[in-house]
Amino acid sequence: MNPRRKKRLTLFLSIAVLIGGAVSLMLYALTDSIDLFYTPSEIIEGKDGRKPQVGQRLRIGGMVVPGSVSRDSETLAVTFDLIDVGPKVSVQYTGILPDLFREGQGIVATGTLLDSRTIKAQEVLAKHDEEYMPPELAEKMKGIKHVKPDNAGN
Missing domain, CATH: 1.20.5 (Single alpha-helices involved in coiled-coils or other helix-helix interfaces)
Structure with missing residues (x-):
């Protein structure tokens, strides 16, 4: 050469x-x-044949189940359930929730998977428009009706 x-x-x-x-x-x-996005059904049943591992950071989106919000009277700890079209997943959060957070509302939480059905959230975001939701969640929830929250002031 x-x-x-x-x-x-x-x-x-x-x-x-x-x-x-x-x-x-x-x-x-x-x-x-990198935080992968999951719906409650995908956490339980798996996404593309793979379930998230305990301890994995992830984002989860779904609707807050009416009647599931439980607040600790002495701390800022809150526990609530999320649902899409399948099983429920429990979310634990310590902190001040967004003003738009309420039962029947769509939210996205970022946190760590504690066990197969529980997420310890570090951040909770409530959607600001009742018509918008992440495209992945919108596709999963087509045709599902949810209870809208009461207008307490009206």
């Missing part, structure tokens, strides 16, 4: 290895911040 071509090949392979290493390190660094 020509020495000039050998030098170019070595340079090209070195650059390819460095770029591959940099991309690998970036992907490894991002694995801690």
Whole structure:
């Protein structure tokens, strides 16, 4: 092989290895911040044949089951159930809930899976428009009717 071509090949392979290493390190660094989105049914039954592992960070979206909100009178701890079209999943949260949070409302929570049916949430987001929901959840909930909350002030 020509020495000039050998030098170019070595340079090209070195650059390819460095770029591959940099991309690998970036992907490894991002694995801690990736939160997969699940619905309650997908947590129980699995998503694409795989169930989330206990301790895994995830996002869950669903409707708060009417009558399931339980507040601790001495702390900010709240427990409530979420449902989509299948089984219920329990969510535990400590903190101040959003003003729009209420029973029958759609929410998205980010947290850690404690066991097969319980999530310890670090963040709870309530949707602001009753017509909007994440596309994944909207697809799952087509045709399902939910109880809308009462208008207490009206």
